[in-house]
Amino acid sequence: MNQDEEKLLRSVALQNAQAVLLARERAERALLAANEALERRSSELAEQREFFRVTLASIGDAVLTTDTEARITFLNPVAETMTGWKLEDAVGQPLEKVFNIINVQSREPAQNPVTRVLREGVVVGLANHPALIALDGRETPIDDSAAPIRSASGNISGVVMVFHDVTKQRQAEFQLRASNQELSEVRDNLEKRVQERTAELAAANEDLRQLSARLLYVQDEERRRLARELHDSIGQLLAAIGMNIGIVRSQSDQLDARGARAVSENAQLVEQVSREIRTISHLLHPPLLEIAGLASALRWYIDGFSERSKIKVDIEIPEDFERLPNETELAIFRIVQECLTNIHRHSESETAAVFISQESSRLIVQVEDHGKGMPKEKQRELTESNRSGVGFGGMRERVRQLGGTLEVKSQATGTTVRAILKVGMND
Ligand SMILES: Nc1ncnc2c1ncn2[C@@H]1O[C@H](COP(=O)(O)OP(=O)(O)OP(=O)(O)O)[C@@H](O)[C@H]1O
Ligand SMILES: [Mg+2]
Incomplete structure (x- = not known):
C-alpha cells in the first residue's frame, strides 16, 4: 500500500466513524424524544383516569359497568352504597348477583337490560318500576338505563348502567294518586248528593203541583157548592119571604101609613137581595x-x-x-x-x-x-x-x-x- 492509498483508507475510516457517531447521536435523540412523549402520555392518561374517577365518584347517580360477558368491571361509590357491594368484591361477579332487581308489583325478578344491550347494541331503559335489592336485603325503587360501551373501532367492549333512587318520586306519585283518588271520591259523593237533592226537589215540586191542582179543583167544587147553596137554599127562602111580604102587602089597607111603607120597602129589598144573591151565585159558578x-x-x-x-x-x-x-x-x-x-x-x-x-x-x-x-x-x-x-x-x-x-x-x-x-x- 502506497502512501496515497493509506491516506485514502484513513479518510474513509474517519468518515465512517463520523457517520456512525452522527447516527448514534440521532438515535439517542430520537430515543429521548420518544421517552419524553411516553412520559407525557402516561401522565396525561393518569390525569384522565383521575378525572374520570373523580367524575364518577362525584356523580349523584349510581354507575356500574360490565364486560361483554355481563360481569362487573366497575361500581362508583353511589352504586356501591345502593347495591351494598364493595368495588373490589363486585368486580368479576355476574351482573344479576350485584344488580338484583325485581318487579315491584309481581315481586318476580325483573328482566336485566344488559343482555339486550349486548345483543342489540342499543340503549335500553328498565322495565316498569323495578326495585333494587341490596346485599343486605334493602329495597330501593329505581329508574335507570343501560348503554353499550364502544371502543374507538366501534366494537362493543361492555355495558354501562346508570341508575338512581326514585323513592321520593314514587312517594310523591303515590300521594298524588291517593289525593286524586280522594278527590274523585269527594266529587262522586258530591255529585251523588246533588243528584239526590235534585230528585228530592223534583219530588217536592211535583207534590206542590199536585197540591195546587187539588186546591184549584177543591176551590172550583167549593164555588159550585156555594153557588148552588145560595141559589137553592137562600134563594128559595128569600122567595118564601117575598111571598109572605106579598100577603102582608095585599092587606096593607089594615096598616097605618108607616107600616104600609115599610112593607112595600121590604118587598123591594127582598127583591134586590134575591137579585144580588143570584148574581153572586152565578159569578161563583156560571150555570150557563x-x-x-x-x-x-x-x-x-x-x-x-x-x-x-x-x-x-x-x-x-x-x-x-x-x-x-x-x-x-x-x-x-x-x-x-x-x-x-x-x-x-x-x-x-x-x-x-x-x-x-x-x-x-x-x-x-x-x-x-x-x-x-x-x-x-x-x-x-x-x-x-x-x-x-x-x-x-x-x-x-x-x-x-x-x-x-x-x-x-x-x-x-x-x-x-x-x-x-x-x-x-x-x-
Ligand atoms: N192588567 C194588569 N195591569 C197592571 N198590573 C197588573 C195587571 N194584572 C196583574 N197586575 C199586577 O200583577 C200582580 C199579580 O197579579 P195576580 O193576579 O197574580 O195577583 P193579585 O191580583 O195582586 O192578587 P189575587 O191573588 O187576588 O189575584 C198584581 O198585584 C198587579 O200588580
Ligand atoms: Mg189577580
Whole structure:
C-alpha cells in the first residue's frame, strides 16, 4: 500500500466513524424524544383516569359497568352504597348477583337490560318500576338505563348502567294518586248528593203541583157548592119571604101609613137581595157554562163585568166555536175572569178586549188592556221565578194542567195575557 492509498483508507475510516457517531447521536435523540412523549402520555392518561374517577365518584347517580360477558368491571361509590357491594368484591361477579332487581308489583325478578344491550347494541331503559335489592336485603325503587360501551373501532367492549333512587318520586306519585283518588271520591259523593237533592226537589215540586191542582179543583167544587147553596137554599127562602111580604102587602089597607111603607120597602129589598144573591151565585159558578157553553157564559159574564166596573170590554169568539171538555171551558172562563178582575183592580184601563181563536189543535185565549202596565219587578217575578200572586199562580196551574203555556207582556201602554192550550189531541 502506497502512501496515497493509506491516506485514502484513513479518510474513509474517519468518515465512517463520523457517520456512525452522527447516527448514534440521532438515535439517542430520537430515543429521548420518544421517552419524553411516553412520559407525557402516561401522565396525561393518569390525569384522565383521575378525572374520570373523580367524575364518577362525584356523580349523584349510581354507575356500574360490565364486560361483554355481563360481569362487573366497575361500581362508583353511589352504586356501591345502593347495591351494598364493595368495588373490589363486585368486580368479576355476574351482573344479576350485584344488580338484583325485581318487579315491584309481581315481586318476580325483573328482566336485566344488559343482555339486550349486548345483543342489540342499543340503549335500553328498565322495565316498569323495578326495585333494587341490596346485599343486605334493602329495597330501593329505581329508574335507570343501560348503554353499550364502544371502543374507538366501534366494537362493543361492555355495558354501562346508570341508575338512581326514585323513592321520593314514587312517594310523591303515590300521594298524588291517593289525593286524586280522594278527590274523585269527594266529587262522586258530591255529585251523588246533588243528584239526590235534585230528585228530592223534583219530588217536592211535583207534590206542590199536585197540591195546587187539588186546591184549584177543591176551590172550583167549593164555588159550585156555594153557588148552588145560595141559589137553592137562600134563594128559595128569600122567595118564601117575598111571598109572605106579598100577603102582608095585599092587606096593607089594615096598616097605618108607616107600616104600609115599610112593607112595600121590604118587598123591594127582598127583591134586590134575591137579585144580588143570584148574581153572586152565578159569578161563583156560571150555570150557563155547562148548559150553553163557554161563548155564552163569557158574554153573560163580560156584560155584567162591564156594567159593574164601567170598563168597556170587546169580545171576539169565532161563530162556529165548538164545545170543549168541561174542565177546559171552566179553566178558560176562570182565566178570563181573573184577567178582567186584574184589569179592574190594577190597570186603570178604561177598555179591555178578549180574543179567543183556534188554529187546528191550538186554542189561544188573549186578554188585553190599555192601562198603565205592571211594575217591572212584578213582571220579573212572573216571568223569571214563577213566583206570582194567587191569581197568576192559579192561571198558570190551570194552563199547565191542560198542557199549555201562559205568556204575559206588559208595558206602560197596557198588558196582554195570552194562554195557549192544546185541545182535541186525545179525542
Ligand atoms: N192588567 C194588569 N195591569 C197592571 N198590573 C197588573 C195587571 N194584572 C196583574 N197586575 C199586577 O200583577 C200582580 C199579580 O197579579 P195576580 O193576579 O197574580 O195577583 P193579585 O191580583 O195582586 O192578587 P189575587 O191573588 O187576588 O189575584 C198584581 O198585584 C198587579 O200588580
Ligand atoms: Mg189577580
